[in-house]
Amino acid sequence: MAIGYHQLPNATRVWQPADLRMAWELRQQYGEESCYISGGTLLRTQWESGLLVMSTNLISLDRISELQGVTWEKQSSHTGVLRIGAWTSLSACRKHPMLMEHVPTLSDACRQIAAPSIRNLGTIGGNIVSGIGDALPLLLAMDAVLIWYDGKGTVHQPIEDWLAQRRRMDASLSDHDNQRILMEVNIPLKNNKDVQDQSIMYFYKVGRREAFVPSLVTVAASCTCKKDGTLHNVRLTAAGGAAIATRLNIAEKLLEGKAPDAALFIRAHEAIWREWDAPGDVFGSSDYRKKVAANLLIAELWKLKRS
């Protein structure tokens, strides 16, 4: 055995490409020896816990102007799209006047992610592409659309499709998908002026303490209640722990167009409990997560109906 046969690991290089094209090319060039990084807050915990080894080439997305900023695009008197750049920090999302005006629930959801110092670094894009970010169930309930750069141009993908893809692949996407860059998340909004209708956009995260905590259960809902008490455009979603955000289709169908009474609420509650396949762990069983998701969502609809 020769002395010095053992080499210390190579130092990591950090690249700061100025545009999407350059970022994409770096990723092509270094392949498995590279990794995109934006805030780096999740990667850091994965390196520390040994889940991931730090790539020798970190491709930082912080200089890419296409990933930055928030814009409101009015489409008609009643509709528009809120476009949030993927590099927008969670703190910025929380405090951005356009988010506070058009999607206050999303601002509030961002407040419940991690802690202030992490929100200053962590981005909405990172929260999404992690596949387990707290914002996902809400973005799903909002019918958000993801805009990707795939080396050739931009690709629009409903977040529901992307989540389904994630689920099918068990969190390991194809190389091509792994190399795409999330540019922005678009949230379509209807500015419903009918004062008779009550609409809700609901988000609730349950952890094992009040703040700076991984989610056990996160639910979101969006729905409109007409003055006759019927519910419309019902979206119910759940996530938490290792669970990828999912729509609760059966409960949605049960409630859509109906004016629920206690009996129907109880049926919808049971439907959620049966439909959501929540993975359990030592910190919260599957049963607990399912029950809490059903409790929170139905209680919120009950509140909507009662008001």
Add this chain to the structure above:
Amino acid sequence: MRISLSRATAGGKWHLRPDGMPKVTGSLTYLTDMKQEGMLYGLILRSPHPHAWILSIRTEAAERLPGVHAVITHRDVPGLNLFGIAMPDQPVLCEDRVRYIGDAVAAVAAESEAIAQEAIRLIEVVYEPLPVLASPEQALADHAPKLHPAGNVLHRTNYKKGSVDDAFAQCAVVIEDTYYTPRQMHGYMETEGGLFVPEEGGKLTVYAPTQHGFKDRMQLSRILAIPESDIRVVSSPIGGSFGGKDELNVQPFGALLALKSGKTVKLHYTRWESVRAGLKRHPMAITMRTGADQNGKLIAHQVRIVADTGAYATLGAPVLNFATEHAMGPYRIPHIDIEGTSVYTNNGVSGEFRGFGGNQSVFAMESQMNRLAAALHMDPWDIRQVNLRHRDDLGPLGQRIVETDGAGQVWRAIQSSPIWQRKEQAPAIRNLQESKLSMKPFKFAIPDPSAPLQSEVSAPWIRRGIGAAMTMHGSGLGFGIPDPAGGCISLNAEGKIEAAFGYEEFGQGLLATLEILVMQHFGCTTQDLHLVIGDTAKVPHSGSTTASRATSMMWQSLQKIGPALRLKLLEAASKLTAISIEQLVTGPGGIWLKEELDSVKEDSSSTTATSIFRPVITYLDIAASGIQDLVCNIEFHYPTTPDAIFGGHFLYTYAGVAVEVEVNLLTGRVKVIDQYHAVAAGPVVNPMGYLGQLEGGSSMALGFTLSEDAVMENGHYLTRNLDTYLMPTLLDTPRGFELEAIEDLPEGDIYGPRGVGEVGTVAIAPAVTAAIHAAIGRFATKLPVSPQWIIDDITFMQGGDEYD
């Protein structure tokens, strides 16, 4: 009249801590922040197995790695390859067997952290895994492998009084259950670490946090086989300890690596390593059977305590003694039968932790009291009154103790506290205990300013409840254990009044308390003081900073030597100024004429008085005069009971707490929204420190009650970092906090202030579970209280009317 302790009520007694500003601005250099040019980085290789034989250890490849200066294994320990404060049974570096995943097998010192990490990877250890004893039950089973030569029982306790078996037959009601407490982690902000500097002639200086520098020095001397006098331990300031740094941690590795390499070595655990190797609070399973007559008078009390002490002893035996002594609460019970067993397992090592076994016992005992009250349809506070100890009663183990009315004082304070009064005025809460749980909206009798969003409160799934609990808590180490105290005060060459004590500042406010005490004796200012702590080269033996004893011991030391030094200073001043002693007094900056200092004090706003009057001689002038022997030392023993009952305490602090909780029936989450503490611990020396101990202690106890548990599965931690091991955040802390400090002591009491370092952590858990019971009608027996348990048998929309 009720006076709560706060900054406002403390007035002029509020004393800013000297280390406050550097701590909050981050400018303070902790020992683990220290660096030295050319120092090496130390790392430790630990066992991947909770239990295994070591077949071989090969370090050649690591030794050959460029940049590696020392690799050590058991072969490099010159002295005793064991440590442990009470009983050394933990190997510094394991030789043939590992007993938990924190066990150290080898360590390296290298020029960079990266090289040290690589060297650790190059050490080859061959293990043969052994069956893992993952619980006391497994360890006590027949044919379980022996973890130590004497078997798997570290220690047993046994206390009997009267005849329990016969007495249970006379009881109108008997409650029996088993209570489980979590493996709580100290969670100090500063993880274990230090700097180890080899000195001339084979000597060593250790800069590493500990609660007892001299004890570390003794243990290191045993391991290194060098005289204690060759080792200097600098041990303050400390970024939190809570009992967790009393035992050795990095010190043996740092010392061995520094001496072998001849270079300064720095070691500092990551949080991951701190969780893996560090101490935790003993998880206990406590079975209690408690009987009372129809009036709630306790008759018989039987207790079985099983503590998981983990792989090694450290202070497992004294912790069990303490748990045993406190398992009957501050109550009179004629028939008692308590047995405790502390069991070795292949889990993480359990050891000293704020509360020292009292938290576990008191959770069980106070829960029993609440359940007896519920069974007898009595008010839970009334049943305590019926059974409360009297001021001249013997201690829990039948030993003579210092007489106080602490138990009665605390009982009355809680009884008249706003939270408890609110409970009296809201009978709806009490009715809920008996009525079957329904989802009907729960309205409050009186508005509560600390209530969160009104909409949430009126939601049918939000329930509130009020609960309370109390405790007595011994301070000092107890009968039969060497518990030295002492200190030294002097006028030093710089003209400062120097107070040297072998105690440590780990955040509790010891320096501020010492400043206050010395200023009280000399009438001087902080400018006249020089405090010396945390350095074996400079301080006398004062015993350990533990067991709620430091404030008490500094106060008693200064009572004994303060007047003597004062007299020496006055004599010196008299000699130098030719003014008679009777006319002189110590004060700010030096020795004053009594009447002049009085006029300054009387009229501090008068510029004339303050500008004209000055000390007749300054402290600096006295120091420069060459007068010798301006120094007073004292060594004494912590006061103990005259009765030879091993571990029995003599001085007790009493505390009670009432809390209000809000339970969310949708999620099972419990939030404590208000708390009222009453503490009877004699005079308050340092209001900020006292308040801080109670605020911090209660937050720590909230974690114990609601979220903290270092979960182990088959000898491995599942909570390996602070992202799964969850300590309370500010948002988990109640908005309401009130502390009533009861200062009255019986006339003629000579012991002064009692410690409050631990007692604030003890009674919270049973108060919270009592409040949860008031809210949902069930008593939790397992901590931390599981949200799943809360909602387990609640059916959504039960009592459905409200949802139509």
